[in-house]
Amino acid sequence: MGRSGLVLMTDHGSTEGSRETLATAVRRLTGQAPFLLDARHFMSGGAAGPAGGGRVRGTRDGVALEVPAEGLALTARTVLLYEIPPHRRHELADCQRLLREHGIRSLGTATDGWRAATDKRLTVECFTRDGVRQMPTVTLSRPTRAEAAEVFERLGGDVWARPALGMSGQDVFHVTTRAQLAEAADRYAEAGTAWLLAADARNFTADGRRHQYRVTVLAGRALRAVEHVQDDPDQPCNLARGAVSTPLPVDALPAGLAELAVTATRSVGLPFAAVDLAGESGGAVFEVNVHPAFGSPGALEAVAVPYVAAHLGPTA
Structure with a gap:
């Protein structure tokens, strides 16, 4: 059996950069680089990337992750599963199930949570069931x-x-x-x-710009907050659509929003997520992000490092 240790499994076809940020966080916390593994090997489809064929099996030392076509075999006790495009997440369900069954330390094996947050129809159903405020x-x-x-x-x-x-x-x-x-x-x-x-949530600043908050939740508490401001009121408040992100203390959020973000994360069944929401219209959640990108200032220290640290303890 080959190399063992912490495995960072992501879709290597993605260019958003979360893989590099998480690898930096791992090195900072452990002094060692993670093993970078392409998640596409373990997807059920395989046509959009490597030919699949990845195998997961339990061992006395954790789990064996094997890609025979590339002569790759390693053991791991901890797997960071991240940066998976929404349209391919369902293809990792079998891999997630096996990781969970073999007791691997990971925050990425909540298959039902991934599905509920990824499919916005299911998100709406969860929020309706649990009374989470939404438009x-x-x-x-x-x-x-x-x-x-x-x-x-x-x-x-x-x-x-x-x-x-x-x-x-x-x-x-x-x-x-x-x-x-x-x-x-x-x-x-x-x-x-x-x-x-x-x-529409009517989420405008005094000068007419759109704004909303993103609250990152980890293990039932609000970990970080940022405010997104969008000059174009007809564009979504996404960084990829030109919004500007400014970190702010969690206690600077409008009253009740941190608690609302925690409730929304719990509703869809995730231990970690970033929640987009507005303070206007009585407070309303827009969506729950399974794999928030680390593009805003300070995200490495404020989010990536605590996320990795949550995998390293005996109860992570």
Whole structure:
């Protein structure tokens, strides 16, 4: 059996940079580099990357991770599973199950939590079940124009359309007219994806810019908070869409938002996540992010290091 130790398993086709940040955090905490393993070897599909074929089996020392096609075999007791694109997360379910069954230390084996947070339709259902505050939202799947228009009007004629599966604010639209609604519906129909309409939260600063908060939650407590401000009120408050991120103390959040973020994370069943939410409209959660990117200032120290540290203790 080959190298053993802490394994950092990510999709090596991703370029967002979380892998490098997490590797830095591992070196800072342990003095050693993690073993970098391409998660695509352990996905059930395999066509979009390496040919799959990865095997997971239990050993007395933890778990054996093997990729016969590349002559790779290693043992591990700790696996950081991160930076997996939303549309491929379901393909890791068997790998996650085996890691969990063999008692591997990991915050990345909550298969049901990944699914509930990744599929925004399920997120809405979880929030409705548990009474987590969210804007009124309706799920749509190839609706007629009349059906979509009825929902649009029922939600007040000022809504956000978003795909059921997505990331970085892609294909998210602010819709205030029937023409914009038709364009969004056509876009989702062409992609063959279900989508959602949610009432606008009216989350504006005094000078008319959009803003929202991202609260990172780890083990039931708010770990970090940042405020995102977007100059274009018709664009989502994502860094990838031009928003500016500013860290702030957790206790500087509007009253109740830290607790709301913790509740939202618990609702979908995750031990770690970043929650996007607004203080306006009584406080409302937009989404729960399974794998928040580490692109904002200070994220290495404030998020990546505590996340890795949570894997290193005997009860992590």
